[in-house]
Amino acid sequence: MVFTREKTLDRAELEAYWKEAPATLEGHPIKVLSGYGPHEVWEGESTEGVVIAEFPSMEAARAWYHSPAYQKAREHRVKGAVYRGILVEGTTPQD
Template sequence: MPEQKVQATKPAYVVFTREKTLDQAELEIYWKKVAASLEGHPMKVLSGYGPYEVLEGDKTEGVVIAEFPSMEAAKAWYYSPAYQAAREHRLKGAVYRGILVEATTPRD
């Protein structure tokens, strides 16, 4: 019987950059609510507003990089009702750029 190759899922990364703060109070609400939105969603923060340097492009106020086990897992969290409720406050609180990217190897 030939051996079947199982397609392994690749990790995915959600990257948020905060471009401009609009309302600090709204961001405080967001940060309180976002923690609860992660319940049941496997996620690991790789960097949360740590030191950074902009090498190209416009300046930013901060960066968050989160790792999920797959693109599907990241989307399940992002589109969950709990995160969407928190997101409303993030949108009122600041201008962000959000990117979802799947891990690759040099040969992908």
């Protein structure tokens, strides 16, 4: 799962989200590979930050995203910033 923060709208709402979001991960098999680390945009519009998270399956990612706890926290995120969220299945490139 990849989330990019495109534009901050309300810093207080984002801070409320950041406070609530970690608790939503409890009981879900998630591994955060990168959380707002340094990044470079090589193509397309710039972005303020990137989060990359690994789940064992797309179903596991959906279970977390659609959980009542995350949906409650998400309300702050959508008020706080414009994000793009992408769920992508991990595959190995083939010739």
